[in-house]
Amino acid sequence: MIKYLLRRLGYGIAVLVGVNLLTxxxxxxxxxxxxxxxxxxxxxxxxxxxxxxxxxERGYDKPLYYDAAQAGSQKFTHTILxxxxxxxxxxxxxxxxxxxxxxxxxxxxxxxxxxxxxxxxLFVLQVIVSTAFALLLVFFRHTRIDFWGVVLCVxxxxxxxxxxxxxxxxxFSRLLRLVPIGGxxxxxxxxxFLALPIVLSLLSRLGGExxxxxxxxLEEVGKDYxxxxxxxxxxxxxxxxxxxxxxxxIPIITSAGSYLPYVFLGSLVFESFFGIPGLGAFIxxxxxxxxxxxxxxxxxxxxxxxxxSNALIDLAYTWVDPRVRLS
Amino acid sequence: xxxxxxxxxxxDVALWAMFAALLGYLLRILxxxxxxxxxxxxxxxxxxxxxxxxxxxxxxxxxxxSLHFRRALDGAEGAGxxxxxxxxxxxxSLLDLLLARQVxxxxxxxxxxxxxxxxxxxxxxxxxxxxxxxxxxxxxGAHLRLPAEQWxxxxxxxxxxxxxxxxxxxxxxxxxxxxxLAAGHGGWRRALQDLLRDRTHYPLRAVLLTLAVxxxxxxPSIALMDHYHVFGTDRTGNDVLYQALKSIRTAxxxxxxxxxxxxxxxxxxxxxxxxxxxxxxxxxQYLYTLLTSVPNVLLIAACVLMVQVFLDKxxxxxxxxxxxxxLKMFLLCLILGVTGWATLCRLIRGExxxxxxxxxxxxxxxxxxxxxxxxxxxIVPNVMHLVLITTVLSFxxxxxxxxxxxxxxxxxxxxxxxxxxxxxxxxxxxSRDPLVWWxxxxxxxxMVSLVLAANLFADGVRDAFDPRARSLRPRVLGLAKIRKA
Numbered sequence: 088m089i090k091y092l093l094r095r096l097g098y099g100i101a102v103l104v105g106v107n108l109l110t111x112x113x114x115x116x117x118x119x120x121x122x123x124x125x126x127x128x129x130x131x132x133x134x135x136x137x138x139x140x141x142x143x144e145r146g147y148d149k150p151l152y153y154d155a156a157q158a159g160s161q162k163f164t165h166t167i168l169x170x171x172x173x174x175x176x177x178x179x180x181x182x183x184x185x186x187x188x189x190x191x192x193x194x195x196x197x198x199x200x201x202x203x204x205x206x207x208x209l210f211v212l213q214v215i216v217s218t219a220f221a222l223l224l225v226f227f228r229h230t231r232i233d234f235w236g237v238v239l240c241v242x243x244x245x246x247x248x249x250x251x252x253x254x255x256x257x258x259f260s261r262l263l264r265l266v267p268i269g270g271x272x273x274x275x276x277x278x279x280f281l282a283l284p285i286v287l288s289l290l291s292r293l294g295g296e297x298x299x300x301x302x303x304x305l306e307e308v309g310k311d312y313x314x315x316x317x318x319x320x321x322x323x324x325x326x327x328x329x330x331x332x333x334x335x336x337i338p339i340i341t342s343a344g345s346y347l348p349y350v351f352l353g354s355l356v357f358e359s360f361f362g363i364p365g366l367g368a369f370i371x372x373x374x375x376x377x378x379x380x381x382x383x384x385x386x387x388x389x390x391x392x393x394x395x396s397n398a399l400i401d402l403a404y405t406w407v408d409p410r411v412r413l414s
Numbered sequence: 415x416x417x418x419x420x421x422x423x424x425x426d427v428a429l430w431a432m433f434a435a436l437l438g439y440l441l442r443i444l445x446x447x448x449x450x451x452x453x454x455x456x457x458x459x460x461x462x463x464x465x466x467x468x469x470x471x472x473x474x475x476x477x478x479x480s481l482h483f484r485r486a487l488d489g490a491e492g493a494g495x496x497x498x499x500x501x502x503x504x505x506x507s508l509l510d511l512l513l514a515r516q517v518x519x520x521x522x523x524x525x526x527x528x529x530x531x532x533x534x535x536x537x538x539x540x541x542x543x544x545x546x547x548x549x550x551x552x553x554x555g556a557h558l559r560l561p562a563e564q565w566x567x568x569x570x571x572x573x574x575x576x577x578x579x580x581x582x583x584x585x586x587x588x589x590x591x592x593x594x595l596a597a598g599h600g601g602w603r604r605a606l607q608d609l610l611r612d613r614t615h616y617p618l619r620a621v622l623l624t625l626a627v628x629x630x631x632x633x634p635s636i637a638l639m640d641h642y643h644v645f646g647t648d649r650t651g652n653d654v655l656y657q658a659l660k661s662i663r664t665a666x667x668x669x670x671x672x673x674x675x676x677x678x679x680x681x682x683x684x685x686x687x688x689x690x691x692x693x694x695x696x697x698x699q700y701l702y703t704l705l706t707s708v709p710n711v712l713l714i715a716a717c718v719l720m721v722q723v724f725l726d727k728x729x730x731x732x733x734x735x736x737x738x739x740x741l742k743m744f745l746l747c748l749i750l751g752v753t754g755w756a757t758l759c760r761l762i763r764g765e766x767x768x769x770x771x772x773x774x775x776x777x778x779x780x781x782x783x784x785x786x787x788x789x790x791x792x793i794v795p796n797v798m799h800l801v802l803i804t805t806v807l808s809f810x811x812x813x814x815x816x817x818x819x820x821x822x823x824x825x826x827x828x829x830x831x832x833x834x835x836x837x838x839x840x841x842x843x844x845s846r847d848p849l850v851w852w853x854x855x856x857x858x859x860x861m862v863s864l865v866l867a868a869n870l871f872a873d874g875v876r877d878a879f880d881p882r883a884r885s886l887r888p889r890v891l892g893l894a895k896i897r898k899a
Contacts, residue, residue, distance in 0.1 A: 247818070
């Protein structure tokens with residue numbers, strides 16, 4: 088077990104180093120610091136001095152990979168690659184490229200709290216609602232309820248989440264005036280701002296998830312142990328809840344677990360549509376402002392969360408299925 | 415001297431190449447009985463067959479919109495001093511030519527569907543007097559002299575006439591189908607009865623119904639669209655129906671080309687990893703773990719920002735704005751392909767791991783067949799069903815994804831018509847008072863029907879090619895109709 092976790096950790100670090108190199112290559116080699124400076128300063132005529140000043144302010148005035156002018160190990164450490172990689176690994180994210188006043192680390196901390204308020208209830212509800220809906224369809228399999236339920240699922244997953252948002256905002260905020268159209272307040276008041284995004288996000292994913300879960304349940308329903316359970320005289324609900332559900336947990340965990348990184352990173356579309364100042368909105372701002380420091384930080388954070396959530400998923404396997412041994 | 419210059423866009427080439435490949439695949443199917451049987455199963459399923467018909471219609475629009483040209487400028491402005499011919503900066507497609515009137519019917523601002531008046535009040539000067547009222551549209555309903563009285567009758571009349579044409583088309587189609595069936599079903603009467611009672615080998619009644627719905631919807635639209643804006647106009651007065659039709663190509667290109675772009679990497683790397691195992695496998699697994707660990711949107715955003723810089727640095731790669739937007743979309747498809755191959759690669763790797771232990775592969779190895787030949791002859795054909803299923807399944811996902819990417823600002827060029835762009839604009843329009851709903855409705859209608867068709871077709875293909883998936887199909891026992899082969 089310990090050995091497994093250590094190996095897992097090693098692999099995770101290897102992935103993070105790879106991601107870091109990849110993003111570094113994308114952002115600094117393909118797109119040189121001079122280009123970045125030009126983009127960020129904006130305007131048609133940008134002088135070389137302005138560019139140099141911009142680069143010095145942000146520490147981008149060193150060579151990218153290798154500095155021949157330095158001696159010894161400094162040849163490698165006195166470079167942008169080394170400095171940026173080490174600071175990322177130590178979770179020191181530095182400052183935004185576009186707005187020097189923005190401390191990325193602080194911003195991430197504050198905004199992650201907001202994102203979690205939206206994403207944690209959503210995640211829990213999503214698993215519960217999708218499972219319940221899928222179980223309902225499986226309970227009524229080979230009937231019209233199942234048939235039309237699947238038709239509904241296909242219809243729902245064919246509709247872009249943007250449509251759900253626009254229609255939902257129109258009905259609940261503008262026509263019925265039940266909730267504010269957007270914005271955010273800390274504390275308990277947050278509920279009224281978060282309720283609509285949660286419900287709409289749930290709806291937009293329900294079709295795909297429920298259909299997937301239904302397939303998983305049906306796969307289990309055909310197995311021998313289910314026949315045995317029925318032969319014992321167990322009622323259908325008991326068979327479904329105690330036997331089928333528990334055995335289908337592994338694929339459900341895999342599928343739900345893939346959402347875990349986004350629980351922390353927040354939803355890009357929903358946060359920016361509803362004006363919720365979470366990490367998702369932060370990312371969108373960074374992309375539209377072409378702020379590479381923030382985008383790189385978020386890529387790194389996302390990869391770290393992915394690695395962590397994969398480890399968590401593996402641990403969860405051993406918890407739901409004692410037969411699974413980590414080795 | 416020709417009066418136009420053909421413009422070959424990157425995505426045009428790719429689309430036509432894809433179309434040619436599809437035709438080639440069709441010929442191949444016809445020659446291989448076992449694949450033909452599987453495809454026949456797709457066609458015999460009513461839902462996927464109808465979805466296929468709808469997809470074909472969308473594809474026809476796409477291909478019409480993929481032949482581009484620029485008109486020659488005539489007269490003094492067209493001919494240079496050296497006898498050189500100049501061309502208009504506007505790039506048009508065959509679809510634009512068909513819809514020339516809709517392109518020309520440009521109003522000044524919003525107007526509701528089928529309206530003859532503008533949506534906003536404006537100052538109208540009439541004989542020296544200025545009054546504030548809804549202005550008459552320049553084109554929509556311009557042929558009416560007394561719009562208040564004539565409008566309803568005119569619209570109704572045109573719609574009915576369009577409906578009649580649509581109905582006629584459906585009847586002719588039904589007749590054609592009956593005629594085709596007549597020989598096999600013992601006479602016209604029997605053929606017609608069988609067609610109407612759904613007792614044909616392929617679900618022809620469902621196909622006829624789908625085409626009927628299409629014809630009955632498009633008949634009135636075509637009859638009305640020369641004199642009215644069927645879906646109204648947007649803020650700058652452009653016809654919304656025209657924009658929606660143009661958006662189909664964008665969606666199609668993103669869906670199809672991005673999926674195609676994933677194939678080479680996924681197929682080659684997946685098979686290599688599964689066949690050679692060992693360090694090759696480790697390395698390839700590491701590569702796709704790397705890719706999947708980065709949140710997809712961020713990776714795409716990073717690449718698109720790069721492309722942006724690249725395009726800004728190399729302005730000599732394109733002549734017009736359309737060519738620039740097109741190149742950007744082409745690169746976007748490549749980016750989506752390069753960042754999206756992990757899922758399929760993992761599937762193919764798993765399947766290859768299984769296949770390489772099978773007897774026929776072992777036998778081939780024992781005969782001394784080289785690894786390359788084994789992979790090409792024995793493994794590639796046996797993972798093709800995975801490729802096919804994943805391809806059709808991801809088509810609709812990518813169309814939905816385009817809308818999100820465009821919203822985030824890393825999708826297609828803002829100047830290009832796309833569903834994402836339409837939704838983006840619709841978002842602001844939905845908060846106006848009174849409500850401007852028609853752009854939203856048009857985008858919704860076209861996009862949902864495209865994605866729904868793609869999804870249904872994909873389900874049919876999956877059911878036919880993956881025997882395990884077939885058992886998951888919802889069936890109403892006792893009512894399920896069993897077609898006799």
